[in-house]
Amino acid sequence: MRETKYWTWHMTxxxxxxxxxxxxxxxxxxxxxxxxxxxxxxxxxxxxxxxxRDSKLFFTVTYIFLLGIALYHGLYGLRTILFELTLKPxxxxxxxxxxxxxxxxxxxxxxxxxxxxxAIALSGARG
Amino acid sequence: MAEMKRHDNRLGxxxxxxxxxxxxxxxxxxxxxxxxxxxxxYFLMHIVVTSLRASGKYMWIEGxxxxxPVFRFGEYLVxxxxxxxxxxxxxxxxxxxxxxxxxxxxxxxxxKTSLNVQRPLLISMxxxxxxFLLLGxxxxxxxxx
Amino acid sequence: xxxxxxxxxxxxxxxxRYNPESDRKPYIKSYTVPVRAGMTVLDGLHYIKENLDPxxxxxxxxxxxxxxxxxxxxxxxxxxxxxxxxxxxxxxxLTVGPLPNFEIIRDLVPDLMTMFEKHRxxxxxxxxTDEKELNTxxxxxxxxxxxxxxxxxxxxxxxxGCCMGACPTLATxxxxxxxxxxxxAERYDNDSRDDGWRDRHQLTGSAHGxxxxxxxxECSRVCxxxxxxxxxxxxxxxxxVLDYLHLARKKKPCAMLHxxxxxxxxxxxxxxxxxxx
Ligand code: SF4
Ligand code: SF4
Ligand code: FES
Numbered sequence: 001m002r003e004t005k006y007w008t009w010h011m012t013x014x015x016x017x018x019x020x021x022x023x024x025x026x027x028x029x030x031x032x033x034x035x036x037x038x039x040x041x042x043x044x045x046x047x048x049x050x051x052x053r054d055s056k057l058f059f060t061v062t063y064i065f066l067l068g069i070a071l072y073h074g075l076y077g078l079r080t081i082l083f084e085l086t087l088k089p090x091x092x093x094x095x096x097x098x099x100x101x102x103x104x105x106x107x108x109x110x111x112x113x114x115x116x117x118x119a120i121a122l123s124g125a126r127g
Numbered sequence: 128m129a130e131m132k133r134h135d136n137r138l139g140x141x142x143x144x145x146x147x148x149x150x151x152x153x154x155x156x157x158x159x160x161x162x163x164x165x166x167x168x169y170f171l172m173h174i175v176v177t178s179l180r181a182s183g184k185y186m187w188i189e190g191x192x193x194x195x196p197v198f199r200f201g202e203y204l205v206x207x208x209x210x211x212x213x214x215x216x217x218x219x220x221x222x223x224x225x226x227x228x229x230x231x232x233x234x235x236x237x238x239k240t241s242l243n244v245q246r247p248l249l250i251s252m253x254x255x256x257x258x259f260l261l262l263g264x265x266x267x268x269x270x271x272x
Numbered sequence: 273x274x275x276x277x278x279x280x281x282x283x284x285x286x287x288x289r290y291n292p293e294s295d296r297k298p299y300i301k302s303y304t305v306p307v308r309a310g311m312t313v314l315d316g317l318h319y320i321k322e323n324l325d326p327x328x329x330x331x332x333x334x335x336x337x338x339x340x341x342x343x344x345x346x347x348x349x350x351x352x353x354x355x356x357x358x359x360x361x362x363x364x365x366l367t368v369g370p371l372p373n374f375e376i377i378r379d380l381v382p383d384l385m386t387m388f389e390k391h392r393x394x395x396x397x398x399x400x401t402d403e404k405e406l407n408t409x410x411x412x413x414x415x416x417x418x419x420x421x422x423x424x425x426x427x428x429x430x431x432x433g434c435c436m437g438a439c440p441t442l443a444t445x446x447x448x449x450x451x452x453x454x455x456x457a458e459r460y461d462n463d464s465r466d467d468g469w470r471d472r473h474q475l476t477g478s479a480h481g482x483x484x485x486x487x488x489x490e491c492s493r494v495c496x497x498x499x500x501x502x503x504x505x506x507x508x509x510x511x512x513v514l515d516y517l518h519l520a521r522k523k524k525p526c527a528m529l530h531x532x533x534x535x536x537x538x539x540x541x542x543x544x545x546x547x548x549x
Contacts, residue, residue, distance in 0.1 A: 004477040004516045011223070011513075014216050021209070029206075029266050047185045054180075067174065074167040081160060084445040084484060085140075106174045113178035120181070132292040133375035133383060142372065142443020152489035156440065159486070222487050225503075225510035231425035234498025241503035242489045 006076060013073040020066045027053075055121035060114045067110040071103045152242060155249065159215050162208035169205045203267045207260055214256035218248050280306035283362050285316060287328065288369040290376050298376060300367075301325075305358075313346055313353040313368065317380075330380035337496060340430035343437065344380055345369035350437035352496045371437035384433050390449050391431070394457040394475055399468025400525055414529040419464040426459035426504050428497045435491035435501050447480040451491035451501035454482055458504035461511065467525040469511075477512040485509075 027037045028044050038049035053059040082095050144157065176186055176193065187193040221227040227248050228241035282304050290298035303324050305316045314335055321328050333339040335354045342353040347361050350371055358366060374382035400406055435451040436442055442450050449457075457476050461469040476482050485505045492502040514520040 001474065001477045001512075001516060003479045003481065003483050004473075004512045007483045007509075008513050008516055011220055015220060018213055018216065022213070025206070025209070025263075029263070043188075045187060047188055050180060050185065070170060071174075074163070074170055077163050078167055080484075081164070083479065084441055084448070086444060086446045102171075106171065109178050110174045113181040116181035131377070133377065134290055134292070134298055136298075136370060136372050136374055136376050136382065137446065138372045138443035140444060143440045150489055150493050152487060153440070156486050156488040219487065223506055223509050224513065225507040228503045228506045231422060231500070231503065231507075233421075234425055234428055234500070236498065238495075238498030238500075240489075240492040240495075240498070240500040241506070242492055244503075 010073060010076045013069040016069055017066070017073055020062065021070070024066065051117070051121045051124060054114075054117040055124075057118070060118040063114045064111050067114075068107055071107055075099045075103045150242060151246075151249065155215055155218075158211060159219070162212040165208045166205060166212060169202075199267070203264075206263050206267060210256045210260040210263065214252040214259070215249075218245065218252045221245075221248065280308045281359070282364075283307045283316070283358055284365050285320065286365060286367040287317075287320070287380070288367075288376075289328070289379050290370075291327075291378060298370075307358045307362075309357075309359055311358050313344070313356050313358055313366070314342055316358055316366075317353065317368070328380075329378045338430060340432035343371045343382075343432040343434045345371060345437065350434040350494045352432060352434070355496050371433055373437050373439070373442045374433065382433065382437075384431075386446070387431070387433050387436050387450065387452060390453040391456055394449070394453050394460075394472055395468050396453075396456045396460060398460065398463060398466045399471070400465070401467055405528060411528045413465045413526055415464050415526060419526070422464075423459045423462040426455050426462075426499055426501075429455060429459075429495075429499045429501075430497055432496065434494045434496060435499075438490035438494045439485075440488050440490065441484045441486070445480065445484060448484045449476065449481055451485070451505065454485070454508060455499060455501035455504035458508040458511075461508065464526040469523070473512055473515055476508055477516070482508045482512060 037053060038044035038046075039052060040046060040048040043049070079095060079099055083092060087095070143160075179186060185191065187198075192198070218227070222245050227245045229244035232239070285303045285305055286300050287303065288298050289295070289301045303320045305319050305324075307316065312335075314332055317328065317330055330342065330344070330353070332342040332354060334341070337352055337355040340352075343350060344353045345368070346353065346356055347367055349361075353368075368380065370376050370380045371382040374384060374386065377383050405411075429452060431452060433452065435455075439448075439451055441448045454476060457472050460466050461472055482505050485502070487502060487506065489502050492500045495501060511520065
């Protein structure tokens with residue numbers, strides 16, 4: 001039943017991503033809504049606006065959350081496709097291992113970056 | 128009896144594309160895989176690229192490599208993949224949890240299957256994805272300068 | 273088969289041939305068959321064997337869509353040869369191949385054993401703990417029409433393997449249980465007399481169980497009996513998820529109706545005829 005567990009969370013993650021990534025796209029790319037998330041003129045993705053969002057704890061936390069579940073959803077999806085190729089058990093085990101390491105590595109990287117920029121943005125805002 | 132020689136007739140990777148009757152759900156399945164892989168590839172790079180902002184490198188802004196039209200167009204393709212993957216995904220959640228495939232019925236020829244039951248959902252999701260894509264196109268390619 | 277030259281039409285059959293003793297791999301051989309309206313592909317194969325090439329091998333039995341022996345790939349679509357009229361699917365040419373995703377024993381004969389083994393593995397029968405009652409029954413198990421409808425559709429399966437030949441997952445994943453066995457699992461899980469669903473869930477919820485299905489829907493599209501395995505599998509997935517989340521409704525196997533005549537009989541039903549054995 002382990003697969004049932006993995007798959008249930010894969011689906012759940014998909015639904016959560018739907019909302020969070022939708023929000024992410026709106027904020028980054030749609031002019032109308034972005035004024036409150038991107039107070040500076042120019043694009044929502046400009047450095048000033050990025051720093052503004054990074055200074056908000058809400059963004060830092062949601063970034064990390066979205067990062068985690070999106071990594072899980074995506075890498076489990078990749079694993080599903082690979083596992084349907086009738087591989088040897090050793091190969092399957094190594095794939096799971098490599099994907100887990102990749103996922104954790106990128107999660108650590110992204111989390112570190114989110115926290116670091118949060119700190120930078122805060123000190124920048126104060127200084 | 129000695130083991131007889133057999134010919135393995137498994138279709139292999141080609142079988143993901145071939146075989147069967149090629150209904151619209153088969154296309155949807157293939158496209159869901161392809162867009163999923165494309166989004167994943169982008170996402171993994173996106174994590175690395177955006178993480179570099181912690182060391183002050185904002186590679187996607189005006190005047191940097193990733194601001195060039197090629198990359199913007201690439202991003203647009205990823206957006207299109209997302210539009211499809213998201214809306215088809217809504218259908219898949221409903222279908223795969225057995226909510227949009229209907230109850231078992233008495234099979235009477237010509238057979239109506241669960242495919243017919245979820246087809247309206249599929250069509251409406253594709254229409255929504257199309258609208259979403261169209262709206263996004265203005266932003267990405269036109270006004271979003 | 274009498275040849276009616278007046279309104280018969282020549283159709284070229286491109287048939288996959290393979291003899292494990294002499295051929296390294298399958299090849300295509302063409303035969304021209306005079307086809308009259310109403311002739312099935314199975315009739316066409318008989319014509320070839322009787323008149324053109326007695327070495328052609330295929331499997332059939334009932335020639336009326338009941339036994340599930342003659343599943344083949346006709347013009348690229350898995351379906352029953354006895355259930356398909358030639359002129360419905362061919363104008364001049366018709367390709368006839370063995371069901372894919374199985375090993376070929378010879379010519380058009382696939383080895384369906386892999387499917388049957390998977391089928392057997394999911395306990396395709398009613399499982400109950402009250403063994404005494406099963407072995408020496410003292411009454412009937414009572415089931416309402418509503419309870420029957422929950423699984424009736426999935427009982428029409430004739431194990432022809434067409435769905436297995438059409439499924440994209442099975443094209444690459446030998447271990448995937450496949451639409452037929454999974455639909456059978458759902459059929460017994462849903463049977464109100466059954467108490468074996470927990471054991472079945474161990475298998476259907478495993479790495480090569482129901483979650484390898486992605487609703488490409490080919491199985492339901494090709495099934496010659498309207499069984500709709502894709503529907504069964506999606507319902508099965510919901511049960512698996514609910515079971516994992518501990519939200520599954522506690523299902524008890526239905527109680528027995530003890531002794532004939534203890535339930536309420538409707539008026540005006542004539543008495544059963546006397547026992548003959
Ligand atoms: S589900 Fe349909 S296609 Fe599959 S084995 Fe049964 S009758 Fe054949
Ligand atoms: S619906 Fe599932 S079991 Fe049926 S053909 Fe598609 S992937 Fe295979
Ligand atoms: S011969 Fe029995 S199903 Fe075709």
